[in-house]
Amino acid sequence: MYRGDAARTGVAGASRPPEGFLPWGALCPGPVLAAPAVASGMVVVVDAFGLLTARNAISGVLHWRYAPEPRTPPRTVVTAAPVIHQGAVHFVSPEGGGRLLSLDLESGDVRWSRYTGVATAAPAAAGGLVFACAEGPRVCALSVEDGSEVWATELGGYRSDERDLIVEVLRSGGQPVFFGSSPAVCRDGVYLVGPDGALYALAATDGSVRWKRELNFSVRTSCAVDQDRVYATDPTGVLHVLDAHDGRTLWTRDTGVEAGDVVPVVSEGQVYVAGRAVSAGTPQLTSGAILAYDAATGAHKWSRPTGSWVATPPAAGEGRVYLATRGSVLDAAELCALGAADGRVLWRRPVDHRSGHPTDVRWDGVRAAPTVHDGVLYLGLPDRTLRALDAATGIVSFRFLRRRALRRARPVGMRRNRFAAGIRPALRVLLLVALCVAVGGALGATSWWLAVSAGAVPLLMAAAQGASRGLFTLGVRAQQRGAYRSAALAFALTHAAQLLTPPGLRSATHRVRTLGNLTVSVGQSGAFGLWKSLAAAHRYAASALARRSPGQETGLLRAQSYAMTAQGFTVFHESGRIDGTREAASYAARAVDLYRTVDAFSGRHRGEAEQANRLYLALAVPD
Secondary structure: OHHHOOOOOOEEOOOOOOOOOOOEEEEOOOOOOOOOEEEOOEEEEEOOOOOEEEEEOOOOOEEEEEOOOOOOOOOOOOOOOOEEEOOEEEEEEOHHHOEEEEEEOOOOOEEEEEEOOOOOOOOEEEOOEEEEEEOOOEEEEEEOOOOOEEEEEEOOOOOOOHHHOOOOOOOOOOOOOOOOOOOEEEOOEEEEEOOOOEEEEEEOOOOOEEEEEEOOOOOOOOOEEEOOEEEEEOOOOEEEEEEOOOOOEEEEEEOOEEOOOOOOEEEOOEEEEEEEEEEOOEEEEEEEEEEEEEOOOOOEEEEEEEOOOOOOOOEEEOOEEEEEOOOOOOOOEEEEEEEOOOOOEEEEEEEOOOOOOOOOOOOOOOOOOOEEEOOEEEEEOOOOEEEEEEOOOOOOOOOEEOOHHHHHOOOOOOOOOHHHHHHHHHHHHHHHHHHHHHHHHHHOHHHHHHHHHHHHHHHHHHHHHHHHHHHHHHHHHHHHHOOHHHHHHHHHHHHHHHOOOOOOHHHHHHHHHHHHHHHHHHHHOOOHHHHHHHHHHHHHHHHHHHHHOOOHHHHHHHHHHHHHHHHHHHHHHHOOOOOOHHHHHHHHHHHHHHHHHOOHHHOOOHHHHHHHHHHHHHHHOOO
């Protein structure tokens, strides 16, 4: 089931990696926002677009992949992790309005598919049954063999407070939406938080309700079960521990963190809670914490602050606790291992929380929980990579595995290999020039020189186009490493090379985006004066392009330029460099108006439009 067991430990198997294991990294089709599933020598991961990839857990070699139909990015983001049970992979796919699929672990062939509606929670599997949330709202148990429904139980209706509801609606017309609690199966019971915020205990055999506790939980959270106790946190940060048999409260603790949808983890007699730190009743943007309690008595064992806030549950086992922080525009993300006894840091490694697209921050932030199996730690990142490293030492390798089939089947909206894309047109132009030279030589010396002169122009343009794409890739990678000055230099050279590319809307669009990346890199390096000038140039270029070629894409570029300027003034203001609240609010308001003009609040750019709106509200109406 989700995280491997009902206790949500995320740790299974031996304590040491197999003989011959070397840390590896692999490229995924899209950003990874869900925890990987590992079993039978295979690691399976699903990206934000619902594309499933299976690799050898030791070597990282690609075995198979599954892409939903139609192959277009869904209107919802896939965050439900897959589960492996009895030689099959079960996961919630966005295709067909939301379906629960069962795939063969070895071949990737579809065994069966059942419509459930779009769910935001991972299914659970145990005892030959798959337990999943479905529309209704209800919980159903399906047979692992053929997907036939064994039982289904209707749960309470949604409560009126929609702030705690997951309302990811894929279809128009007011279709049903779903709660986000992943079932936990322990012995003969199924435990989950219903859409009314109550904690339910169901019989695994027939789905009958054994008990129900109305404690106002968030419908986005899931519970952990350890034999005789059930653990869950409410929106105020209180950890509730209930008796698994009758639902009575055994003990509660105010953790002082906003756990959100971070699931408690129970391992080796201790329960761990991680989340965003709360100061004077206000959640902090750039700080988090992890706390450990005795699972039986609730006695506080230890606590440790984290550099950034935590949006994923830790993994715990074999005397260690593995934690990944989310990261933000103000701080970096990291992966660390702590001692389970006292919380001391055993090792710490920085990880990249950026998606590689500075103008599109929807995917930024580490949101996939770490998974440990046979001494190997697996972590999916928003930059489309899956990392496997030694859990004991944290040693990382940058050996990336790329497969031709994976590159060919990239989802819509993801960028292809820019080096290869730049080399191919240059080779084509070289062949054209060679043909011109050969024909000119056959006709005479004068024609030969004319052919060389005519062929030099497209050759230079193709070379500039290839160089610009390669330099852009170097800039993105430098940004991901935190080398902002190198990134700024690469983007500046990219912009210079793009001036020699063939004219047209596409080239002009690339120039505006490159200028935006250059502006972001200079701002992240801390050069305020140069950033301010580049931001003005970025807005002018985007506005000029939008006036010259009106359309949704150019309108979005113009809105993004103002939103990026507002974010830059906010970051410099929060760092104490300037008093930029008024400028940030003005540019944020302009960005919101431009997003409304291109109807971005109802399209696939809804996330960035809402982010600009939240920034404007925070600046215009301060607390």
